[in-house]
Each structure stands twice: as structure tokens, then as C-alpha cells.
Amino acid sequence: MFPVGSAGENPFAALGVTASQQILYTALLHNPGSTLGELTQLSGEPRPRLTGLLVELEALGMVGVNASADPTYVPYPPDAVVETLIRRRETEFIRARIEAKRLSGDLLAAEQRTNPQKLVEIIDGLDAVVQRYEQVQRGAVEQIKAIDKPPYAVDPARPNEIERERLASGVEYRVIYTPEALAIPERLEMARHDSGIGERARILENPPAKLVIVDDEMALMPLQGDEPGITALIRPSTLLDILIGVFNTCWEQATPLHVDDQSGAHDVWPRLSDADRHLLTLLAAGLKDEAVARHTGMGARTVSRHVARLLRTLNARTRFQAGVHAARRGLI
Numbered sequence: 001m002f003p004v005g006s007a008g009e010n011p012f013a014a015l016g017v018t019a020s021q022q023i024l025y026t027a028l029l030h031n032p033g034s035t036l037g038e039l040t041q042l043s044g045e046p047r048p049r050l051t052g053l054l055v056e057l058e059a060l061g062m063v064g065v066n067a068s069a070d071p072t073y074v075p076y077p078p079d080a081v082v083e084t085l086i087r088r089r090e091t092e093f094i095r096a097r098i099e100a101k102r103l104s105g106d107l108l109a110a111e112q113r114t115n116p117q118k119l120v121e122i123i124d125g126l127d128a129v130v131q132r133y134e135q136v137q138r139g140a141v142e143q144i145k146a147i148d149k150p151p152y153a154v155d156p157a158r159p160n161e162i163e164r165e166r167l168a169s170g171v172e173y174r175v176i177y178t179p180e181a182l183a184i185p186e187r188l189e190m191a192r193h194d195s196g197i198g199e200r201a202r203i204l205e206n207p208p209a210k211l212v213i214v215d216d217e218m219a220l221m222p223l224q225g226d227e228p229g230i231t232a233l234i235r236p237s238t239l240l241d242i243l244i245g246v247f248n249t250c251w252e253q254a255t256p257l258h259v260d261d262q263s264g265a266h267d268v269w270p271r272l273s274d275a276d277r278h279l280l281t282l283l284a285a286g287l288k289d290e291a292v293a294r295h296t297g298m299g300a301r302t303v304s305r306h307v308a309r310l311l312r313t314l315n316a317r318t319r320f321q322a323g324v325h326a327a328r329r330g331l332i
Contacts, residue, residue, distance in 0.1 A: 015085035017060065024053050025062050028075040035070050060085065121233040122223070126153045129220075129231045136214045136233075137162045140171045145213040145247050147204075149178040153228040157186035159193075167198045174200045176207055176247075176254050179286015179320065185294060188285055195257060202254035203284060205320060211247060219243045255284060255323075277326075279306055284323025 010022045017025075027042065028034060036054070040047050054073055057063040061084045066072045075081075123129050130153050137144060144166070150156065163173055173194070182188045182203065195201045210228065212220040219234045221243065234240045272280070275296075282292045289303045296303065307319055316322035 012082075012085065015082070015089060017062075017085070021053055021057055021060070021062075024050070025057055025075055025081075028063060028073055029078070032074050033066075033072045035072050037070070039073070061088075119235050119237045119239070121235075123220075123231045123233060124229070126229055129153050129228050132231075132233065133212065133220060134162055136212070136218060136220065137166060140166060140214050142215050143172040143174065144215075145174045145211075145244075145251075147176045147178075147207045147209065147211040147247065147250065148181050149207065149210050149226055150180050150184075151227060156181075156184050159190050163194065163199070164197065167194070172200070173198070174202075174251065176202050176204050176250055177257065177285070178207060179203065179205060182285035183287050183291050185291070188282075188287075188295070191257060191285075201257040202251060203257050203286065203323075204250055204254035205286065207250045208246060211243060213240075213244060213247055216240075216244055257284070272326075276306075276310060279303075280310065280323050280326040282323075283307070283310070283319045284326065286320050286323075288319075 010017065010019045012022050012025075013019070024039075024043075027039070031038070031042065034042070036047060036050060039045075039050050039054075043050065054063060054065075058065060060081075062076060062081045064074045064076060066074060076084075123132050133153070144163075167173060175191075175194075177187075177191060182191060191199075191201055210222050210226045214220075217236060217240075219240055221232055221234065222228050223230045223232050234243065279292065279296065282295055287295070289300050289307065292298075292303045292307075293300045298306070307322075311317070311319070311322050314322045314326060
């Protein structure tokens with residue numbers, strides 16, 4: 001066809017541009033403002049074929065036409081063309097994803113009518129549970145809700161790197177921690193870090209079960225107490241609706257975990273030192289004196305004295321209650 005740009009790979013192939021369209025576009029970059037007659041002489045191609053290619057390039061947003069008795073064709077800048085083509089492809093991908101979800105929903109509904117047992121899938125074995133948990137996190141589109149409590153299928157001191165990736169991509173995480181979970185020093189530090197990058201974290205004593213809910217479309221829940229070795233994957237059903245309601249109720253009852261929020265703390269009665277606020281954060285997490293001592297470097301007896309003083313100051317009966325009162329008053 002054209003001698004210019006005829007060799008080599010098509011750099012726009014991934015964006016839906018054919019080799020013939022790319023060659024004509026490249027020729028126009030080197031000969032802007034050419035007429036159809038000039039392009040015919042330059043290429044040796046028949047006018048009907050060139051006319052069709054020019055119409056296609058115009059539809060792709062790669063070429064503009066200056067209307068006149070003998071129209072001329074002007075290529076748009078390559079960087080602008082690429083951005084336009086990428087946006088168009090992204091829109092197509094989004095539509096394909098929406099259609100795939102619709103078709104999957106239709107298929108699932110049909111399977112559930114003919115095969116109700118597929119509403120619940122049993123996952124047996126820690127390795128399989130971990131693999132499925134990672135899979136459902138990566139598949140989340142909008143939100144993951146979780147009740148975090150021991151025991152764990154993975155090392156509880158290891159960060160959830162997938163969560164951090166998904167937070168960065170816009171997926172919301174709402175996590176309810178139990179005091180037992182945050183009594184693990186590394187887990188408390190991870191909660192601090194993850195809250196700082198977008199996780200919405202709360203604390204609740206004795207939630208009914210470990211639970212993970214993905215986009216309100218599926219849930220993972222251990223079947224034998226909180227032991228994750230045998231876990232159920234629950235798909236859209238009345239059971240899933242109940243679990244969503246359980247989580248939402250627990251979320252309303254839980255206390256926000258303000259791990260780094262110092263805003264207004266110096267101006268709220270009673271006045272507390274930085275050490276007091278740090279201690280109250282640990283109490284709100286449900287840590288016992290020995291665990292607090294490890295976090296603060298104080299002796300256990302010193303911790304007990306400070307805790308007793310804070311209980312009196314906040315008019316609280318228990319350590320956890322003191323942390324909850326402090327969180328609700330904005331002291332931590």
C-alpha cells in the first residue's frame with residue numbers, strides 16, 4: 001500500500017486498529033491535508049477502498065475532514081488518538097464486565113432453581129480456604145466486609161497484601177476486630193497501618209462468627225466454630241441476606257478504632273497525655289495488662305496503676321469500657 005510506515009508491527013493493534021488503518025493513518029501523518037485523489041496516487045489503491053478506510057479512521061477519531069469541493073484529510077496527533085482509543089476500549093471493557101455479571105447472575109439463578117445445593121459450597125482444608133479467600137478479594141468490585149477474630153488460616157502476623165492492593169484500587173474494606181485479634185501485637189500494628197490507608201475499622205466484643213462478605217453477593221464463614229479448616233461459601237440466598245444483616249448489626253454496635261486520630265484530643269475534657277491516649281487505644285482494642293506492657297514498655301504493675309486511674313477518670317467499670325468511652329468522646 002503506502003511506502004511510509006508499511007514495515008513493522010502495528011502499534012495500535014491492541015486498541016482495535018487494523019494494519020490497513022494504521023498504515024493509512026501513518027501516511028497521513030507524513031502527508032497531512034491530502035485529498036482522496038492524492039492518497040490514491042500515493043498508494044496505488046483503488047478509491048473505494050481508500051474511501052472506506054478514511055470513513056473508518058474518522059469513526060475511530062483518528063482523522064478529521066475539512067469539507068470542501070475536494071475534501072482534505074488531517075490526522076489528529078498520535079498522543080490524543082491513543083488516549084481516545086484507550087478510553088473507548090475501557091468503556092467497552094466496563095460494558096463487557098457488566099454483561100458478564102448479568103449473564104453470571106442469570107446462570108446462577110437458573111442453577112439455583114434446578115440445583116439448590118449450589119447455594120452453599122463447602123471448602124475443605126486450610127490451603128483451599130486461603131486460596132478461595134484470596135480469590136474472592138481479588139474479585140471484589142465495591143466492598144469487602146469482614147469480622148476478624150482468631151484462629152486464622154494464615155500467619156496472623158503477616159499483612160494482607162491483597163487488601164492493600166484492593167484498597168489502592170478503590171475497593172472499600174469494613175473490618176470488625178475482636179479484642180482477641182488486636183491482642184496480637186503485629187495485628188494491632190497492621191490495623192493501625194491499614195486504617196491509615198483507607199480501611200474502616202471497628203472493635204466489638206464477642207461477635208457471633210468469623211465472616212467475610214464480598215459485594216453483598218457472596219460470603220465465607222467457618223462451619224465449625226471459628227476454625228477456618230472447613231468453610232462455607234454462601235451465594236445469593238436468604239442465608240446470605242441473614243449474614244449481611246448480622247454484619248450490619250455488629251457494625252452498628254462496634255466502636256470505631258481511632259488508631260492515629262489526634263484531632264481535637266487536646267481540647268476535650270478530661271485532658272489526657274499522649275501516653276494516656278495511647279494506653280486508651282490499647283484498652284479499646286481489648287488488650288490485657290501483659291499485652292499493654294509489651295506495647296508500651298511499662299511494667300505490668302505500672303500499667304495496672306495507670307489503668308485504675310483512667311477507669312476512675314472516665315467513670316468506667318472495665319478496661320474495654322474505658323476505651324469505648326474514650327473513643328466515643330473523641331479522646332483517642
